Amino acid sequence: MKLLLDTQVWLWIHGAPERLSPAVRRLVASTDRELYLSTASAWEIAIKYRLGKLKLSREPAELVPDLLTRVGAASLPILQRHALHVATLPLHHTDPFDRLLIAQAQLERLTILTADRHFERYDVTVKRA
DSSP, rough: OOOEEEEHHHHHHHOOOOOOHHHHHHHHOSSSSEEEEEHHHHHHHHHHHHTTOOOOSSSSSHHHHHHHHHHHHEEOOOOHHHHHGGSSOOOOOOOOHHHHHHHHHHHHHHHEESOOGGGGGGOEEEOOO
16 A cells, blocks of 8 residues: 555654554554655645744654654655646645645555545545544
């Protein structure tokens, strides 16, 4: 299974794994999956950290790459086609980072692992966290 991690789920994996269901924790720990963290999520984490809305144990530039390696996830770059695809999406969700994740999941045929019910209104496969 190819999973794109929502930013909140990424943060829960590393800071509050008890918020995830046991099935999701097993899935994340499994070797029979491909995990991706979008560059959009790294950007969102950096912005929220800088604004003081997100507390982290280290600077995002150190923490995010380290955690990618630890959990065995790959970074998913933002391509121009991802950004442009956002314009085709219905306005069910107004968060620009989440809209970009939806576009990436659609174009790359990824399942989004999220706790956000707004994602379910789009033509995208969602796995609830």
